[in-house]
Amino acid sequence: MAEFDDAITERIQAMNNRVDGLQKLDLYFYNQPITELRGGARVLVNNRDMGMYASYSYLGLVGHPKINKAALEAVEKYGTGTHGVRSLAGSLTIHDELEETIAEFKGAESAITYSSGYATNLTVISTLVGRGDYVISDKLNHASIVDGCMMSGAKFLRFRHNDMQALEQRLQQIPSGSAKLVVADSVFSMDGDVIEFPKMVELCQRYGAWLMIDEAHSVGVLGKTGRGIEEHFNMPGTIDIKMGTLSKTIPSVGGYVAGKKELIKYLRHASRAYIFSAALPPAQAAAAKAAFEVILEEPWRVEKLNRNSHQFISGLKECGFDTLHTETAIVPVICGDDNTAFAVTQAAQHKDVFVLPVVSPAVPPGLARLRATVTAAHEPHEIDYAMSVIYEAGKQIGLVN
Ligand SMILES: Cc1ncc(COP(=O)(O)O)c(C=O)c1O
Numbered sequence: 001m002a003e004f005d006d007a008i009t010e011r012i013q014a015m016n017n018r019v020d021g022l023q024k025l026d027l028y029f030y031n032q033p034i035t036e037l038r039g040g041a042r043v044l045v046n047n048r049d050m051g052m053y054a055s056y057s058y059l060g061l062v063g064h065p066k067i068n069k070a071a072l073e074a075v076e077k078y079g080t081g082t083h084g085v086r087s088l089a090g091s092l093t094i095h096d097e098l099e100e101t102i103a104e105f106k107g108a109e110s111a112i113t114y115s116s117g118y119a120t121n122l123t124v125i126s127t128l129v130g131r132g133d134y135v136i137s138d139k140l141n142h143a144s145i146v147d148g149c150m151m152s153g154a155k156f157l158r159f160r161h162n163d164m165q166a167l168e169q170r171l172q173q174i175p176s177g178s179a180k181l182v183v184a185d186s187v188f189s190m191d192g193d194v195i196e197f198p199k200m201v202e203l204c205q206r207y208g209a210w211l212m213i214d215e216a217h218s219v220g221v222l223g224k225t226g227r228g229i230e231e232h233f234n235m236p237g238t239i240d241i242k243m244g245t246l247s248k249t250i251p252s253v254g255g256y257v258a259g260k261k262e263l264i265k266y267l268r269h270a271s272r273a274y275i276f277s278a279a280l281p282p283a284q285a286a287a288a289k290a291a292f293e294v295i296l297e298e299p300w301r302v303e304k305l306n307r308n309s310h311q312f313i314s315g316l317k318e319c320g321f322d323t324l325h326t327e328t329a330i331v332p333v334i335c336g337d338d339n340t341a342f343a344v345t346q347a348a349q350h351k352d353v354f355v356l357p358v359v360s361p362a363v364p365p366g367l368a369r370l371r372a373t374v375t376a377a378h379e380p381h382e383i384d385y386a387m388s389v390i391y392e393a394g395k396q397i398g399l400v401n
Contacts, residue, residue: 048352110259226299330372
């Protein structure tokens, strides 16, 4: 193999040096081997039973008997793969059933699925807008949205996080007659706060912009029955492009968009991740379909998640932690610099609380944090224990008194 001495080599070395340095100090917490998911609230990590505070399985649906059964039956019926792209190799009944279920759950006419949430954002944004158009994105939107905007070739405008005045200024900047798409997360994945949805809808309507909302962290989380942000604000039918993932509350893998029939028909014939990439495996499609049904059949899960989130956020605030503006199950515990975040994580993990640090460049320098999540699988006493461990760790490091 050839030896290189160039910018690619430097990049590879720089990242490897950072990882090696953290590993030497026992401060590398990523990619840890999990051998058992114990009902969602606990996991077996490196042979240690730990409380799980880094999961997106918000309603504790991983391993749910109805969902597992649906997946197993799909394997029996269809096998494990999809033998190619749906447009050419044929669309399985389970895919159509899943898309109908999603459309109904999201109060939309139709839906389309892709093999991941990441691919969904990339392909949908870059199919809808292109050169000569405008795409406007919140500064804290998920990387998959940012990548979709950049890939599209449209003029990419960003606005200050959750600042609707800044969004309006951006909309005013755009020449009239241009096609424009506004994209935002419903719940922000690093901060847990909720987008100023009513104002955003009003601005999009006033300025004639399409509205795309990524509901990765709001399905199962927001709204009385967990249907997401439109239900939360009682504003049905206000999002043009309802994007979501099947990998968080829904314990499967994949992504989707729900919307008007014409939009979905267009995406089915124009979006490259649909036309040039294989469909979801049948077991994952069946699991996802069953999970949407379980959310509606077991409404106590959404209620319990709300109670648990409230207990976790208010408890950490009482301990003196800065949790930014979170209102949801994603709870940032601000530590400041990266080393403090690593030290708090290390102390918490030594006491069997599995939380993860998020450091720059994923978040701005100085805002390194634990990004802790709580789910409907946790019991109140478990949350109390996790909070006491985080508090002791914070105290030891001088973050709180
Ligand atoms: C807001 C948001 N959108 C999209 C994605 C990508 O979803 P997936 O993991 O299904 O690719 C994520 C994943 O973390 C996310 O947080």
